[in-house]
Amino acid sequence: MTLLRGENLCKTYPNGxxxxxxxxxxxxxxxxxxxxxxxxxxxxxxxxxxxxxHPINSGAIHFEQQRLDQLHGRALRQQRSRIGMIxxxxxxxxxxxxxxxxLAGALxxxxxxxxxxxxxxxxxxxxxxxYLRIVGLEHKAYVRAxxxxxxxxxxxxxxxxxxxxPKILLADEPVASLDPSTSHSVMKYLQKINRELGVTVxxxxxxxxxxxxxxxxxxxxxxxxxxxxxxxxxxxEQWFKTIYGEEAVEVSxx
Amino acid sequence: MxxxxxxxxxxxQTMPVKRYQASIKAWCIDVxxxxxxxxxxxxxxxxxxxxxxxxxDFSWSEPLYSLLLxxxxxxxxxxxxxxxxxxxxxLIAFEEGRxxxxxxxxxxxxxxxxxxxxAGLQVSQVSMREFFSDSGLAGAQRIFTALLNPNFxxxxxxxxxxxxxxxxxxxxxxxxxxxxxxLAFFAARNLMKHSALSFAIYAVLRFLMNLTRSIEPLVWxxxxxxxxxxxxxxxxxALFLHSVASLTKLYSEQIEAIQDGPVEAxxxxxxxxxxxxxxxxxxxxxxxxxxxxxxxxxxxxxMATVIGLVGGGGIGTMLMQYQGLARWNDVGMLVIVIAAIxxxxxxxxxKIRAHLK
Numbered sequence: 001m002t003l004l005r006g007e008n009l010c011k012t013y014p015n016g017x018x019x020x021x022x023x024x025x026x027x028x029x030x031x032x033x034x035x036x037x038x039x040x041x042x043x044x045x046x047x048x049x050x051x052x053x054h055p056i057n058s059g060a061i062h063f064e065q066q067r068l069d070q071l072h073g074r075a076l077r078q079q080r081s082r083i084g085m086i087x088x089x090x091x092x093x094x095x096x097x098x099x100x101x102x103l104a105g106a107l108x109x110x111x112x113x114x115x116x117x118x119x120x121x122x123x124x125x126x127x128x129x130x131y132l133r134i135v136g137l138e139h140k141a142y143v144r145a146x147x148x149x150x151x152x153x154x155x156x157x158x159x160x161x162x163x164x165x166p167k168i169l170l171a172d173e174p175v176a177s178l179d180p181s182t183s184h185s186v187m188k189y190l191q192k193i194n195r196e197l198g199v200t201v202x203x204x205x206x207x208x209x210x211x212x213x214x215x216x217x218x219x220x221x222x223x224x225x226x227x228x229x230x231x232x233x234x235x236x237e238q239w240f241k242t243i244y245g246e247e248a249v250e251v252s253x254x
Numbered sequence: 255m256x257x258x259x260x261x262x263x264x265x266x267q268t269m270p271v272k273r274y275q276a277s278i279k280a281w282c283i284d285v286x287x288x289x290x291x292x293x294x295x296x297x298x299x300x301x302x303x304x305x306x307x308x309x310x311d312f313s314w315s316e317p318l319y320s321l322l323l324x325x326x327x328x329x330x331x332x333x334x335x336x337x338x339x340x341x342x343x344x345l346i347a348f349e350e351g352r353x354x355x356x357x358x359x360x361x362x363x364x365x366x367x368x369x370x371x372x373a374g375l376q377v378s379q380v381s382m383r384e385f386f387s388d389s390g391l392a393g394a395q396r397i398f399t400a401l402l403n404p405n406f407x408x409x410x411x412x413x414x415x416x417x418x419x420x421x422x423x424x425x426x427x428x429x430x431x432x433x434x435x436x437l438a439f440f441a442a443r444n445l446m447k448h449s450a451l452s453f454a455i456y457a458v459l460r461f462l463m464n465l466t467r468s469i470e471p472l473v474w475x476x477x478x479x480x481x482x483x484x485x486x487x488x489x490x491x492a493l494f495l496h497s498v499a500s501l502t503k504l505y506s507e508q509i510e511a512i513q514d515g516p517v518e519a520x521x522x523x524x525x526x527x528x529x530x531x532x533x534x535x536x537x538x539x540x541x542x543x544x545x546x547x548x549x550x551x552x553x554x555x556x557m558a559t560v561i562g563l564v565g566g567g568g569i570g571t572m573l574m575q576y577q578g579l580a581r582w583n584d585v586g587m588l589v590i591v592i593a594a595i596x597x598x599x600x601x602x603x604x605k606i607r608a609h610l611k
Contacts, residue, residue, distance in 0.1 A: 051522055081524030091515035095537050104533050108524035115529050157519075164523055 002062075003029045003200055004050065004168060009059035011045055011224075019045040020224045023059070027168070032194050032201045034215035034232070036208070038244060042224040043204040047170045050202070051083045052076060064167075081108035084161030084199070088173040090153040092145040098156050099141040102128040105163025131159040135189055151182035158189055162197070169193065171203040175210070183207075187214050208235065273345070280339030281332050287339075287366055289324025293317055294373050302376065338363045400582030401589060408584050412569060412591045419568030420595065422486045423554035426493035431547055433498050437463075438505030439531065445509065459502075466499035471557050475566040489566025493554050504546045505539070512538040545607045552603035559592050569595075 009023040019042045027033055035043050048054040050061060052068055061068040066079055084105070092101050103120050106128075110120065120128075132138045135155035140148065145156060154174055161169055171190060175183035191214055194201045205211050211218060212232045220228035220235075220243045228239055235243075293316060301307050331337050336358035340346045346359055354360050384390060439445055441463065446456035474492035482488050517534035525533065562570015569592055576584040 053518060053521060077524040077526065080522060085522040087515060087519060089515050091519035093516050093533055093537050104520065105523050107529045107533065112526055112528055116532050
């Protein structure tokens with residue numbers, strides 16, 4: 001079943017940069033779709049256009065039965081809460097505990113006055129601890145989030161996204177600021193929630209070796225256009241050079 | 255390919271326009287500098303020194319003639335390298351390896367500076383003769399002797415007034431915090447730039463705050479002493495208003511300096527804008543806010559002593575009264591108490607702020 005569909009997406013930034021032009025893609029439920037491409041090819045913009053962090057200029061984004069690009073205010077927040085997102089820089093709230101950070105994932109379903117006072121229900125707190133257990137960080141629940149290592153912070157961010165009870169998880173270069181072994185650990189957690197919790201994942205990545213290990217399907221962008229769609233094992237030397245340029249040499253990450 | 259072509263063409267078209275604009279601005283600077291110099295030379299050189307006039311009148315025709323003359327010279331010089339304005343806008347290429355002081359524009363600039371310095375000495379009536387005159391030195395000796403022999407009999411009274419000053423400053427700061435806290439969000443560019451309406455609110459608020467801040471607390475104290483009567487309340491109101499304006503500016507600058515990441519993450523969870531601010535913005539600004547606020551209290555105590563001079567209550571008012579009666583020994587005591595409070599506040603606020611970092 002098609003969960004998410006983008007039609008003729010175009011995005012031009014106010015400074016004149018055309019980040020996306022005529023993008024068409026669809027995502028099936030349960031997929032682990034990986035988006036690859038050089039820096040500046042429009043990967044991050046594509047993810048941010050899906051949940052409307054950046055509004056698109058033209059085209060349409062269908063998420064289940066909704067047109068996301070036409071939603072505003074409350075309705076948009078409602079749909080955003082069903083799309084989790086993690087970032088290259090983790091983007092946790094500094095000076096707050098890990099548990100508070102995970103609970104922030106439930107903001108959309110908490111009355112404003114309660115969230116301002118930090119009054120989360122017993123059920124929400126138990127849920128947060130359960131998600132921390134999934135990413136193996138239950139023992140760090142009351143530690144300040146900015147005292148954790150990079151890999152741990154990203155796992156907290158995953159738990160925060162899970163707290164939204166999402167249909168889709170958008171991951172914007174989740175391992176680009178991590179070392180190789182931590183990268184694999186974070187990717188394994190993403191794989192776990194994809195396979196065990198049935199969350200569809202759309203993930204931006206740099207390294208082809210990671211792509212081959214984790215992706216169920218690949219979409220390659222170049223200069224804001226889709227240049228390749230298909231299975232990860234079908235990316236050969238020729239495709240690699242099309243996507244990354246003639247000069248590129250593949251490096252692997254183990 | 256099309257894109258790069260068109261941007262290059264655009265650049266080629268805008269370059270002469272930019273150069274043209276810069277030359278006009280450079281000319282304006284030159285006109286201002288030259289007409290200013292003529293006016294100063296006429297007033298100071300001709301009227302004050304040559305004619306030795308005691309009382310110098312002002313008429314509008316003088317600046318007008320200076321402006322005409324300045325415009326003429328600036329127009330002529332705009333074809334040469336001797337133009338300060340052109341140097342400011344980078345329209346003159348300085349030769350490499352050659353001393354900057356040999357460039358005509360730099361020499362001219364220094365000349366303008368020298369003229370201003372001489373005019374400044376004249377206008378401030380700087381006079382070594384008066385500074386070292388016999389009567390002057392006797393007066394200095396009298397006041398310093400009295401100040402150095404403070405009257406300890408009024409210590410109790412002075413301390414009581416000082417307490418009033420510190421409380422006044424504290425209440426002004428405490429009441430300013432919540433107001434500035436709310437206003438700061440509306441005065442932060444990064445939060446308000448997204449729609450025309452919010453940007454208009456931002457611009458108006460910024461303007462009002464700048465206006466309030468540019469009027470000294472001393473003046474506000476005078477205004478409020480007419481409004482609510484002479485006493486600590488008028489002084490408190492003056493400090494409150496000034497603190498709101500200053501803290502709003504400092505707070506909003508802090509909001510503008512936050513990292514966007516947490517804000518973006520909170521937005522992506524589907525949080526309400528109020529929740530985004532509370533979870534994405536506030537945790538990043540709490541410590542700098544505390545630091546600024548304590549610093550502000552420190553400043554307010556210092557200002558409160560001065561505000562007392564115009565009837566704002568506290569130790570300043572006491573100082574003014576004794577100074578009016580020429581009771582210099584009492585004034586000496588008050589000066590010591592004021593210095594002690596200011597030093598204490600300064601020390602405490604620096605210590606606390608160092609721990610907050």
